[in-house]
Amino acid sequence: MTNRDDQKLQVQQATDLVRLIGEQIALRPxxxxxxxxxxxxxxxxxxxHVSPAKQIFKCFSCGAGGDAFSFVMNYHKMSFPEALKLLAxxxxxxxxxxxxxxxxxxxxxxxxxxxxxxxxxxMQFFRGCYNHSEHGREARAYVDRRxxxxxxxxxxxxxxxxxxxxxxxxxxxxxxxxxxxxxxAGLLKSREDGGxxxxxxxxxxxxxxxxxxxxxxxxxxxxxxxxxxxxxxxxETKLFNKSATLYGLHLAKKPIIDSRVAVIVEGYTDxxxxxxxxxxxxxxxxGTALTPQHAAELRRYCDKxxxxxxxxxxxxxxxxxxxxVFLTGDIDVAIAVLPSPTGEKVDPAELLALEDGLxxxxxxxxxxxxxxDYQFDRVRQELSSQTTLSGRQRVAEGYIQKLATLGIAxxxxxxxxxxxxxxxxxxxxxxxEVASLIQRFAPRRVTPQAQPPASQDEDRATMPDDNxxxxxxxxxxxxxxxxxxxxxxxxxxxxxxxxxxxxxxxLPDGHSLDEAITVSEMxxxxxxxxxxxxxxxxxxxxxLSLASMLGNLAAExxxxxxxxxxxxxxxxxxxxxxxxxxxxxxxxxAEALVKHSREMERLTQRMALLEQVxxxxxxxxxxxxxxxxxxxxxxxPLRIARVSA
Ligand SMILES: [Zn+2]
Numbered sequence: 001m002t003n004r005d006d007q008k009l010q011v012q013q014a015t016d017l018v019r020l021i022g023e024q025i026a027l028r029p030x031x032x033x034x035x036x037x038x039x040x041x042x043x044x045x046x047x048x049h050v051s052p053a054k055q056i057f058k059c060f061s062c063g064a065g066g067d068a069f070s071f072v073m074n075y076h077k078m079s080f081p082e083a084l085k086l087l088a089x090x091x092x093x094x095x096x097x098x099x100x101x102x103x104x105x106x107x108x109x110x111x112x113x114x115x116x117x118x119x120x121x122x123m124q125f126f127r128g129c130y131n132h133s134e135h136g137r138e139a140r141a142y143v144d145r146r147x148x149x150x151x152x153x154x155x156x157x158x159x160x161x162x163x164x165x166x167x168x169x170x171x172x173x174x175x176x177x178x179x180x181x182x183x184x185a186g187l188l189k190s191r192e193d194g195g196x197x198x199x200x201x202x203x204x205x206x207x208x209x210x211x212x213x214x215x216x217x218x219x220x221x222x223x224x225x226x227x228x229x230x231x232x233x234x235x236e237t238k239l240f241n242k243s244a245t246l247y248g249l250h251l252a253k254k255p256i257i258d259s260r261v262a263v264i265v266e267g268y269t270d271x272x273x274x275x276x277x278x279x280x281x282x283x284x285x286x287g288t289a290l291t292p293q294h295a296a297e298l299r300r301y302c303d304k305x306x307x308x309x310x311x312x313x314x315x316x317x318x319x320x321x322x323x324x325v326f327l328t329g330d331i332d333v334a335i336a337v338l339p340s341p342t343g344e345k346v347d348p349a350e351l352l353a354l355e356d357g358l359x360x361x362x363x364x365x366x367x368x369x370x371x372x373d374y375q376f377d378r379v380r381q382e383l384s385s386q387t388t389l390s391g392r393q394r395v396a397e398g399y400i401q402k403l404a405t406l407g408i409a410x411x412x413x414x415x416x417x418x419x420x421x422x423x424x425x426x427x428x429x430x431x432x433e434v435a436s437l438i439q440r441f442a443p444r445r446v447t448p449q450a451q452p453p454a455s456q457d458e459d460r461a462t463m464p465d466d467n468x469x470x471x472x473x474x475x476x477x478x479x480x481x482x483x484x485x486x487x488x489x490x491x492x493x494x495x496x497x498x499x500x501x502x503x504x505x506x507l508p509d510g511h512s513l514d515e516a517i518t519v520s521e522m523x524x525x526x527x528x529x530x531x532x533x534x535x536x537x538x539x540x541x542x543x544l545s546l547a548s549m550l551g552n553l554a555a556e557x558x559x560x561x562x563x564x565x566x567x568x569x570x571x572x573x574x575x576x577x578x579x580x581x582x583x584x585x586x587x588x589x590a591e592a593l594v595k596h597s598r599e600m601e602r603l604t605q606r607m608a609l610l611e612q613v614x615x616x617x618x619x620x621x622x623x624x625x626x627x628x629x630x631x632x633x634x635x636x637p638l639r640i641a642r643v644s645a
Contacts, residue, residue: 007095008069008551011084014091015068017055021048024075039075040064042260049570055547058570065566067547069554077211077253080555114181115239119207119215122187125171126159126205126218136160139204142223147353152272155251156206161220163202186235187218200232206247206268208233208240208286213250216240219268219286233286244293246283247271255280256301263306263336263365264290265348270308273349277358282348289321295329304332306368308348316378320406322371327419328407336368372419376426383427396427397437404441413482482523485596487571488589489527492517494568495586496534497546498579502586503538513590514539521593530561 018034021027027034027050038048041062048064050057058065064074072083088095109117130136130153139160143153152158161167168187172179179196182188188196203220210216217234236242246252246264248271256262263282265271274282281302285294290307298305307322319335326333338351339360351357369377379399386392400408400423411419420438424431495502505513514535522528533553537544546569553562577585 005548005552007088007093008084008555009548011088011091011093012055012068012547012551014093015055015087016052017057017068017071018050018052020068020087020090021050021057021071038062038064054569056550056566056569058566060570063563063567065570066554066559066562067550067566069551070559070562073554074559080557083554111184112238114178115185115237116214116216118178118181118185118187119217119239121172121175121177122168122182122185122218123157123159123205123207123215125168126161126207127157128159129162129167130158130160130205135162138202138223142204146269148269148272149276152276155275156248156268156272157209157215159205159207161198161200161203161205165197165201167201168198169196185217185237185239202227203232208245208247209250210239210245211249211253216245219247221268231287241293242286243288243291244297245286246294246297247286248275248283249297251275252281252283253301256283256298260302261304261306261365262298262302263308264294265308270348273352274361277352277361279352279358279361289318290325290333291321292325292329295325295331295333299329299331302331304334306334306336306365307371308364309335309337319371319375319378320402323375323403324406326371327403327411327415330412333371334368335371335374336364338364372422376422379426396429397441399427400434400437401441404438408438409442481596485523485593486527488592489523489531490564490568490571492586492589492593493527493530493534493565494572495582495589496538497544497549497565497569498572499582499586500538500544502583505583505587507587507590507594513586516594517590521590521597523593523596526560526564529558530564533558533561 018027021036022034025036025039025048027036028046029035032051032053034050034052035046036048036050037043037046038059038061040059041047041064043059043061047061048057048059056065056067057071066074068087069080069083072078072086073080076083076086078086085095130139143158148158168182169179172182172188179188183190183196187199189199190196200218200220202223204223206219206221207215208217208219217237217240219234220232222228222230222232233242234240247268252262252271252275259281261281263274263279265274265282265284267284271282271284274280285291290305295305305325307318309318322333322335325331338346338348340346341351341354341360348361351360354360379395382395383392386395403419403423408416408419420431420434423429424434427434429437503514507513507516509516517531519528519532519535522531534544534549546565549565550562553565572582
């Protein structure tokens with residue numbers, strides 16, 4: 001066991017989960033457990049169970065669950081190293097050698113820590129300049145003109161970068177701070193002679209704060225007409241990932257959690273205007289459309305995102321991105337169009353400044369249309385402008401093709417069924433016609449050469465998981481069957497967590513479980529990932545316990561897998577399985593998964609052959625028919641391969 005694992009376990013064992021959670025929510029004892037209102041969803045009756053014996057929590061309503069690390073990470077929105085530090089401090093354990101970042105080696109603070117310190121110092125400096133009676137005068141006058149309230153200046157920590165090349169440089173020199181970390185943070189630029197100069201000069205400074213209110217970057221707005229550009233932002237650093245950051249989140253978090261809705265506007269001043277007007281569930285992206293990473297962040301607080309679009313036709317591209325996030329993310333995305341009372345387009349700040357601005361704002365949010373509907377309206381218009389059947393068909397196919405590129409094949413099974421129904425209605429097709437069109441246009445297994453050029457971030461966020469491409473859409477499995485399979489997957493995993501030795505148990509057909517059950521026998525994405533994770537370790541002879549798994553998965557940021565492992569264990573408890581019943585149950589679940597997997601294999605094979613028949617002619621057609629006949633009578637895939645070769 002490494003020193004890190006050692007410390008993680010030490011901290012985990014030193015923490016009393018009931019006390020830890022009890023400090024945040026009221027818990028009352030019930031049987032062997034404690035019960036409280038779940039803080040991770042809008043809980044009406046206590047659904048959060050905390051087990052002192054197992055040191056895990058589990059919400060039977062929203063599925064949240066895990067150990068002390070997961071609770072702190074999710075409740076306080078912390079990273080694993082932050083959670084470890086917090087819990088270690090509580091328990092009076094001094095952490096050694098743990099630097100928390102893989103890029104760190106040796107002694108001294110990590111690059112992230114250096115960046116955090118530099119940013120915090122710079123923010124203080126900018127705040128000081130803003131409040132300086134003389135230096136800050138012009139910045140304050142600008143803020144006055146924009147009608148930004150002093151409360152907002154405080155809340156958003158607005159500052160001013162002085163009109164000189166060496167303002168920050170002199171400060172750093174006088175305090176003997178480390179110049180390099182300010183260069184890393186993009187606050188200083190290097191000169192050829194080895195000296196430095198301020199990157200932000202004579203600008204109003206909007207610190208970009210993380211969810212806990214710590215500065216991770218800065219945006220500077222010009223105060224002089226001739227300066228360019230209008231906004232100058234910090235470069236991306238180890239602390240600052242532009243496409244995952246939301247401006248104003250530290251203040252909007254609570255209102256977003258309370259209202260279960262996040263509203264996304266365009267810029268710093270829009271966010272501030274909204275908060276000033278008392279609409280606080282508002283954040284802004286930083287010059288990008290909503291990304292899947294934003295959606296994943298917001299999913300922790302709410303289940304719906306409302307994007308504010310201009311009254312004049314909003315960019316088709318922004319709408320496409322919204323649909324993409326809707327299809328591939330686990331969050332609803334709606335589009336609100338602001339009214340234009342004057343006939344001119346207004347931004348949120350202008351609208352909210354009107355006498356009945358707040359009511360108009362609320363009405364616009366209320367009337368927000370889900371992203372798909374928003375796009376459907378355009379398709380409907382396009383369809384009605386087509387006079388011929390083939391024209392309409394072209395539009396329909398074109399739109400489904402577009403949805404395919406936006407990721408419809410990666411949509412979860414329930415959402416994709418809903419989308420299919422709505423598409424069928426829109427396009428006047430049957431659901432099966434829609435399904436087969438989706439299947440036709442769904443991107444096939446993506447090879448590295450075929451990937452479109454894209455930034456690494458986009459890659460990570462949008463590349464389909466190979467295991468999952470089209471699987472949900474292409475193969476017909478009833479909902480009941482799917483639920484049974486999901487349960488089999490969950491309970492098999494639960495059994496393996498409790499009894500690691502079952503991993504090598506023999507199935508009736510003589511195969512051992514670890515051979516018979518590979519990731520492809522698992523039916524959900526999370527199931528595949530969790531099983532792979534366990535398989536790697538069990539095959540390596542390691543021992544897994546629920547506690548060690550939860551700690552390690554939390555450290556890897558695998559919250560979905562933490563939840564799944566907790567649910568798997570809780571499910572066995574809820575059903576009253578005792579240890580003696582586990583082996584036979586595990587084998588039964590494994591068999592069910594294997595059986596389904598074989599059925600799917602045969603079905604896939606047959607579908608491929610049907611396709612071959614459809615496209616083949618003459619002799620090939622006859623050959624293919626023979627093959628199908630053989631397949632139908634149950635020939636093995638191996639034999640089919642031989643016949644068709
Ligand atoms: Zn819950």
